[in-house]
Amino acid sequence: MDELRIGLIGTGAIGRTHIERINGRLRGGRVVACSDVNTAFGREVAGRYGCEFFEDGEALAASDGVDAVIVTTVDEYHEKYVLAAIHAGKYVFCEKPLAPKPEACRRIMEAEMAGGRKLLQVGFMRRYDAAYNQLKKAVHSGKYGLPLMVHCAHRVPSVPDYYDTPMAVENSLIHEIDILRWLLGEDYAEVQVVFAKKTRYSNEHLHSPQIMRLKTESGIQIDVEAFICCRYAYDIKCEVCCEDGIVSLPDPSLVVERHAASCAHPLYEDWTDRFEEAYNVEIQAWLDASREGRVDGPTAWDGYLGQVTAQAASQSRDTQTTVTIPRQEKPAFYL
Known part of the structure; x- marks a missing residue:
């Protein structure tokens, strides 16, 4: 796959910086869709970056127009959207923490194991x-x-x-x-x-x-x-x-x-200045691995233990x- 079509769920500050780095500085992927529970703000972000807007993040994860998913919502929604991506069989990058509670992280692991292949990377950029x-x-x-x-x-x-x-x-x-x-x-x-x-x-x-x-x-x-x-x-x-x-x-x-x-x-x-290059390296590594069909970075197990x-x-x-x-x-x- 020459270029991943990426859907991003959660258009807050870290989400927007990921759109900018992927579409402006990195190679092998492009954010083509986004979603946010604040639909007015999400639509504005979609227009700003030329993305298709989805009112429903789970619909975004299931869309045939999206190859991989990035979850940058508030922590409480991580489980919901990560599971949607896993159930759709798509590679997913989730910002830390994987979920607020260990039980939620375990449910994510169980879903991934049930599917038979690793799909998730957790955003521990350090x-x-x-x-x-x-x-x-x-x-x-x-x-x-x-x-x-x-x-x-x-x-x-x-x-x-x-x-x-x-x-x-x-x-x-x-x-x-x-x-x-x-x-x-x-x-x-x-x-x-x-x-x-x-x-x-x-x-x-x-x-x-x-x-x-x-x-x-x-x-x-x-x-x-x-x-x-x-x-x-x-x-x-x-x-x-x-x-x-x-x-x-x-x-x-x-x-x-x-x-x-x-x-x-x-x-x-x-933190945005201190770890800017770490974020660039992290997301580029995720793009490369996802295009080649593997997970190289921190896994659901790492998120669970954390x-x-x-x-x-x-x-x-x-x-x-x-x-x-x-x-x-x-x-x-x-x-």
């Missing part, structure tokens, strides 16, 4: 980031010995008023939950979430900062600082402490500014206890 790939290569080189501890930070300058305490784990730290499992090649055994002193920039529904502590099955200890409303920048940190050395993510490769009697190393202001861990982390946060994460047996379908 796996495609050059810096994280350099870090993983270093950790697994053997040069530094075995990993013992990992220190991470997920710092966000500001968030909308609706952002609340649970979202720090379920919408932000879900990235660390996935990327650290991928980086270390291990599943988690237990998790704890504790509160730091609350910043005055938190809204009435948000307690920030929070600290998530994870222990892998081999005993690697991980701490992840979720500092929402940190004010100063969008700043992602990851330091892996090994037996014979320490390796960490590099700082952003931005121009050093000398101005007004100062020397500054700029940082990113938001939500099992996030659910345990949320339980820990709400009870202020350490929670054991149930060991999961990976289905042969996902080996």
Whole structure:
């Protein structure tokens, strides 16, 4: 297939940027249709990008004019539209999280397994980031010995008023939950979430900062600082402490500014700048794999394990206890 005809469900900010990157910068695909529950806005987006508009996302997924589907709706609708694409036998890319609850993720896995072939990729874009790939290569080189501890930070300058305490784990730290499992090649055994002193920039529904502590099955200890409303920048940190050395993510490769009697190393202001190239690489890889009839990226199993861990982390946060994460047996379908 020379060019995938793609239908996109959910025309919010991330959906529109995917349309722009696919139709304007990447190869092998074109967004030809879109859908949104806000029909007036969805029609406006469709007109802007020259797409056919569907009032019903499930009808879009079933359409003969669509070869593959991208789901970028709010989290609660992911299951509905991913299942529609799977039932239509079409490759589907779903932004993280796969679904808000592990039970919904399991239903997606069961539908995919019943169909007999992998169709789904979950949008954990950090796996495609050059810096994280350099870090993983270093950790697994053997040069530094075995990993013992990992220190991470997920710092966000500001968030909308609706952002609340649970979202720090379920919408932000879900990235660390996935990327650290991928980086270390291990599943988690237990998790704890504790509160730091609350910043005055938190809204009435948000307690920030929070600290998530994870222990892998081999005993690697991980701490992840979720500092929402940190004010100063969008700043992602990851330091892996090994037996014979320490390796960490590099700082952003931005121009050093000398101005007004100062020397500054700029940082990113938001996630769209920090991970723009990772998104490009991720979506291009999905387009290439879908055209060739395979799934290369994070699977429904990865999405399910992420939500099992996030659910345990949320339980820990709400009870202020350490929670054991149930060991999961990976289905042969996902080996």
